[in-house]
Amino acid sequence: MTVDTERWARYLIDAVDQRREVAAITSLVDGFGVGDAYEVQRKVLAARLAAGDRVAGAKLGLTSKAKQEQMGVDEPAYGWLLASSVLDAGSELDTAELIHPRVEPEFVFVMGEDMAGEDVTADDVLDATERVAGGIEVIDSRYERFKFSLADVIADNTSAARVVVGADGIAPREVDLATVTCSFEIDGVEVASADGSALLGQPAHCVALLVRHLTRLGGKLEAGWTVLAGAPTDAHALHPGSEVTARYSHFPAVGLQAL
């Protein structure tokens, strides 16, 4: 039976707009698969763009063991970053805008050139990258109890909600990104730490997978886009009043204040 992807796109858009958690689609639709999920994701994006938003970039999710184990999903997933979701460095975020937000540190690539190809490598990604910076992603699954399967989280644009990107960063080959360490703090206490090798051995490799994915869909990664390679650590609940800081060995620290 064909899945009514238009209906499920509307279901997720309503959940975001009404700040309300909803049942996982796979609990409601037999046989809802990854192909259906990317089609729902595409329709949600199209609706946002039609309403005046813009694509600011793309993201990977579930690229570290820490995240895969936390969420019980063992494959990476790809999603979109909307311009409306990008917060300025040092920003405040009103948690009442979201359902049950969590925060996680990110390795962020700012692309200098368009990229496409089914066998793009990490080395090609480093050639096409303008700079690499730290970031904090706020994720907010639209699903009840933050629980989902791979197809659910893909349909839900990999839980994307907000992101803060560090203002500076480094040239892509200034250091081996696998060795860049990250310490993630909430209210001055370290809650998790990892290095870049947690991201499939090399953050640039994650971006290469994203390029291959976009190419399979008939698209490309575009110059000027911001790309999140994924969180190297698990995610933590974001409570009103909390101050979140991601510190890195080679990128400037990134902060977010929750209201």
Ligand code: OOG
């Ligand atoms: C899915 C989004 C995962 C990451 O960096 O792994 C993600 C989720 O955990 O809700 O953004």
Ligand code: MG
């Ligand atoms: Mg993330």
